[in-house]
Amino acid sequence: MRPSPEAGGGRLTFPPDQTRRFLPSVDRLEAAMHAARNAFERGNADGALGQLAVALKLKPQYDAAWILRGRILRKTGDREGALDSFAQALKANGESKEGWMGLASVLHDLGRTQEEAEAYDRMLALDPRSVEAWIDKGAVLHELKDYRGAIACNEKALSLRPESAAAWNNKGAALLRLGDAPGAARCFDEALHFDPDFFDAMANRMYLYEQQGRHGEAVLWADRALRIREAAWLWYAKGLAHLGLLESTLAVRSFERALTIDPNLAEAKAALGRAREMREKVDFYRGVYECFGTHLVGDPGCAECEIRPRCQEVTP
Amino acid sequence: MSLPSFAEVEHAEWPALKQMCESLGLNPKGRSAVVRMRVLDHVRRHIRAEPWRAKREHIAALLTRLGFPEVSQAVWESTIQLDAPAPWLGLGQAQLAGGSVVEATRSFDRAARMGDADALLHRAGVLAAAGEYERAVRACESYLTTHAGDLRALAMQAEFLARAGFGEEAARVFRSTAESRREIPGLLRAGGTALLRAGRPEAAVNMLTEAIRVEPTDVESRINRGAALVLAGRTQEAIAAFREALKIDPHRAEALNDLGVVQLQVGQAKGAAGNIRRAAKLADSPRIMLNLASVGGSDRRRRAPKRTTRKKAESVRTEAEVATKPSPTTKPRKRRSRKTSPAETSKPSEPSPP
Structure with missing residues (x-):
């Protein structure tokens, strides 16, 4: 934008400070935003924040700049700063979906779940077809122990996107909390059908089997999940399943691995002691049979199994 | 070594499954479901996902929707097989879109005979x-x-x-x-x-x-109920119905317009004009504009509006019925004076003749 010519052909000029404040060059503003995005993508958070300061000086009510600032600050760990940035973005543009999603994510980081749920409500009022917002709201309600509400949110998400593995998994997790194990199993099946490498669904499935005392299946799914990502709690759960199958050595190894990842995991320490005691009395060896403990009468693979008697012994 | 397809693995019998394991260098021991899962995992990790390409039937279906029914018919015809009803359905849709009703009927008949x-x-x-x-x-x-x-x-x-x-x-x-x-x-x-x-x-x-x-929050039902009440001659109840609808959604142009029309019938010209003006601001509908034109002269000439808005497909045709004469026995209800914005009070230009 240029100053308009003064009557008589002369140019109307403003003092330099006012020119910068009231007559921002659109080119300069966009250049600063572009430079900020580039710097952020390269991992230069300070550089990006510097460019954003320039952009926000040119246009203080620029929601996109505030949103980008919020993202950068969130990534650098300055949650309060990020929260303030997203709030400024929403002050500039109360209908910014990105602004509401960003605000909700920071509130989640800060553990302010009730406010996070409200942010999703506002977001969904603006865009009732946002699958991400429905899934995230369901996750918040799950954290708030409103499992029925969480199921409703995930069902809404599934009505909009039936192939959403996350929504299936979250619905299954909520059903599991409500004690509907068959319903939960169906949901985890669907989640793994749409995303066979979905870590959360594998872990949930393992918990479900462990809850049902089906240690063989629990080990199977724990192994699959551990191939994707290692976690102390997962190794611990796998160790417990090995204990159930009377595989003391494998249980000991699992607990040891859990303690290597997280030396403060007290449950693993206690369980390791139990496993060592058990090894003195009994220790089954599965060899190449990863399906140990899941014997199925009439299955051709089970009919050929070399450790069938032992497997039958530990299969519920 | 070429990988088996997912379908082959899913449907493979036990000996074939073991053979697959051996050829792929996988452990063939264990429960069949677990072995099958092992093979499927291997295939999934090693298969290269082919980029999606539109097949002829996809192109044909898109052509119909994009408004090229003749070209679509030609493409559908090239996909026809002896035992598949789907291309006949697609062809029928394209023919229908092209206006060939008889041909479309024949195509659908064929698909029906094939069991669809x-x-x-x-x-x-x-x-x-x-x-x-x-x-x-x-x-x-x-x-x-x-x-x-x-x-x-x-x-x-x-x-x-x-x-x-x-x-x-x-x-x-x-x-x-x-x-x-x-x-x-x-x-x-x-x-x-x-x-x-x-x-x-x-x-x-x-x-x-x-x-x-x-469904107490269903505004459409409330608006249609209001229209039905107007047609049944229960105008006061109709006004109440429209007001209830507006309580739920104050920005529904149809409800504002219809309320205005009924108010005009009962002689509440001022309120009617305000509501129709508000409706006109919310929706750019020729019917509302015509009503607005009529209301513009109503201060001076008190004329019933000609049309009401029609909502979507399932809305009610009320234009003819609502244009009935205002009931002379109904007294206009007194309303408190209300400040209105200059835009609402400004008089429109001379109304066009109905």
Whole structure:
């Protein structure tokens, strides 16, 4: 934008400070935003924040700049700063979906779940077809122990996107909390059908089997999940399943691995002691049979199994 | 070594599965389901996902939707196989879009003979497009004999009944469907609307009242109920109904406009003008603009508006009925004076003749 010519052909000029404040060059503003995005993508958070300061000086009510600032600050760990940035973005543009999603994510980081749920409500009022917002709201309600509400949110998400593995998994997790194990199993099946490498669904499935005392299946799914990502709690759960199958050595190894990842995991320490005691009395060896403990009468693979008697012994 | 397809692995018998394991260098021992999962995991990790490319049938379907039915017909014809009904359905749709109703009927008949029951519904659609509503209804009925309770077929049947002028029968279908499928909203409203179209405003009021009881926040039902009340001559109740609708959604142009029209009927010219002006600001509808033009002169000439808005497809045709003369016995209700924005109070230009 240029100053308009003064009557008589002369140019109307403003003092330099006012020119910068009231007559921002659109080119300069966009250049600063572009430079900020580039710097952020390269991992230069300070550089990006510097460019954003320039952009926000040119246009203080620029929601996109505030949103980008919020993202950068969130990534650098300055949650309060990020929260303030997203709030400024929403002050500039109360209908910014990105602004509401960003605000909700920071509130989640800060553990302010009730406010996070409200942010999703506002977001969904603006865009009732946002699958991400429905899934995230369901996750918040799950954290708030409103499992029925969480199921409703995930069902809404599934009505909009039936192939959403996350929504299936979250619905299954909520059903599991409500004690509907068959319903939960169906949901985890669907989640793994749409995303066979979905870590959360594998872990949930393992918990479900462990809850049902089906240690063989629990080990199977724990192994699959551990191939994707290692976690102390997962190794611990796998160790417990090995204990159930009377595989003391494998249980000991699992607990040891859990303690290597997280030396403060007290449950693993206690369980390791139990496993060592058990090894003195009994220790089954599965060899190449990863399906140990899941014997199925009439299955051709089970009919050929070399450790069938032992497997039958530990299969519920 | 070429990888087996997912389908091959899914359906492989135990010996074949073991053979796959051996050829892929995988452990063949264990329960068959676990071995199958192992092979599937291997295939999934090693298979290269092929980029999606539109096949001829995809292109043909898109061409129909993009408005090139002739080209689409040619592409559909190239996909026809002896035993597949789907291309015939696609061809029929393209022919229908191109205006070849007879050809479309033949294509759907072929698909139906090949065992595709959906073709009957497509055929019903063609018959309706040709104005043969009774035959269309019969086609829906024959579909419903094998697919009892199919919602799509029931909705089509009711729609055709309504279009054929059998509004009461249509309403009956909607009511029975609503009773059996309580989880689906809007069926009672559709029934009430059908009754309204059939010229049964009192019955429509009853069904729409029921619809509102089931879904109290359904603004459409409330607006249609208001329209039904107008047609039944219960203008004061109609005003209340429109006001209730506006309480739920104050920015519904149809409700504002209809309220304005009824207010004009009962002699509340000032309130009517305000509501119609507000409606005109919210929706750029020629009907509202015409009403606005009429209201613009109403301060001086008190003339009933000509048209009301029509909402979407299932809205009620009230333009003819609502343009009835204002009741001379009804006294205008007094309203408190209200400050209005300059835009609302500014007089429009000279109204065009109705």
